[in-house]
Amino acid sequence: MSQPTKGFSRRAFLRGSGVAAAASSVTSTQSASAAIVPVPIIAGETQVSLTVNGQKKTVTVEPRTTLLDTLRYQLNLTGAKPVSSDGSSGASTVLVDGKPVMASTTLTVAVSGKSISTCEGLKDGDIPKAFVSNDAQQCGFCTPGFVVAVKAFLNQHPDATEEQIRAGLNGNICRCGTYANVLQAVIALVKGNQNG
Ligand code: FES
Structure with missing residues (x-):
């Protein structure tokens, strides 16, 4: 086995490595804390x-x-x-x-x-009335979401075309398949310029 190089020992190497690691650690911590933007953390109720x-x-x-x-x-x-x-x-x-x-x-x-x-x-507005008069619900489970979505849509597009209505409400799903009637309800609202 070869002898350690004069002036360099395994113990000295480990001691030096530890200091370097500690220095590296301090540097990383300081960099990290400088980069962190404090945000409120909510714990519990x-x-x-x-x-x-x-x-x-x-x-x-x-x-x-x-x-x-x-x-x-x-x-x-x-x-x-x-x-x-x-x-x-x-x-x-x-x-x-x-x-x-x-x-x-x-x-x-x-x-x-x-x-x-x-x-x-929105229960007293024109949108629920249009849903009822156009028979735009069956089980009604999707209807509240549709009513609110229609409200938001018509606020932005009071003169919407049928194509715009179809595209604007495509995020709402009806498992009973009342889409045609929902479409008629919204067309009626646009024609009547009624916006709940
Ligand atoms: S009316 Fe039943 S899911 Fe739409």
Whole structure:
């Protein structure tokens, strides 16, 4: 076996490596802390204030609580439906500050201070009436989401063509297949310039 080179030993090498590693560690930590942007971390339950259908509400939720669960199980607003946890059915559509979102994929803490509109807030408007008069529901499970989606769509496209209506509402699924009647309801709303 060869002898260690004069002036260099395994012990000295390890000692030197340790210092280098420690120095490297300090440098990395300092770089990382400089790059981190502090964000509030919510642990445990927290209070969230919302305006829901024009009324101020304060709820206590966990960080993981969805807006859909808050609406249904704390505020007793059961119109928006838990059909798809990924929002692909459109059945949990609500408006947040006027924009349609899926309540099933929205955290309540993310909409703190915002204005929420659900189908319950539209019940006396022209959209539900148009759905009824055009027989645009069967089981009705998709209908609340459709009503809110139509509201958001017509706010943006009050003079929509049939083609635009078809494209604008294609995120809402009806397993009963009432699409033709929903289409007629929205066409009637556009013709009557009625926007719930
Ligand atoms: S009316 Fe039954 S799912 Fe649409």
